[in-house]
Amino acid sequence: MMKGVILMNDKGKPRLVKFYDYHPAEKQRELIRRLYGVLSSRAENVINFVKVDSLFGSDARLVYKTYATLHILFIFDFFVETMDKCFSNVRELDKVFNFNKVHAILDEIILGGQVLETSSSEVVKAVEEISKMEGAANSIMAVPSITGWQGR
Numbered sequence: 001m002m003k004g005v006i007l008m009n010d011k012g013k014p015r016l017v018k019f020y021d022y023h024p025a026e027k028q029r030e031l032i033r034r035l036y037g038v039l040s041s042r043a044e045n046v047i048n049f050v051k052v053d054s055l056f057g058s059d060a061r062l063v064y065k066t067y068a069t070l071h072i073l074f075i076f077d078f079f080v081e082t083m084d085k086c087f088s089n090v091r092e093l094d095k096v097f098n099f100n101k102v103h104a105i106l107d108e109i110i111l112g113g114q115v116l117e118t119s120s121s122e123v124v125k126a127v128e129e130i131s132k133m134e135g136a137a138n139s140i141m142a143v144p145s146i147t148g149w150q151g152r
């Protein structure tokens with residue numbers, strides 16, 4: 001689920017705040033202060049994905065981009081949550097050996113830069129349907145050829 005979107009300047013002053021879970025005003029201010037603390041302590045050459053479990057709960061991630069003096073933050077958990085549902089306790093090896101399924105999950109959530117679905121239940125249903133179709137296609141391809149048949 002998308003937890004929130006925040007635009008703040010390089011001094012930590014929020015310019016746009018949208019939380020998708022209810023938080024009282026004081027809690028919102030505290031979250032923004034703590035998120036700014038996370039951003040301001042990071043080096044410029046590190047990845048822009050940060051675990052923020054302590055702020056938003058299990059599997060929450062912060063993805064941010066800085067443009068000049070503006071930080072753009074997205075806080076979400078649905079990708080990890082959905083992978084966990086599809087793989088029953090997702091592990092790194094699931095991602096390595098099932099990379100096509102991981103890409104299918106991501107494509108059900110985001111396609112061409114557009115967020116299509118944020119309900120992990122709906123994504124799981126779609127991925128299960130894709131797996132069923134792939135299984136049916138593979139069983140058709142596995143039909144043995146008829147010996148001696150000459151196509152005319």
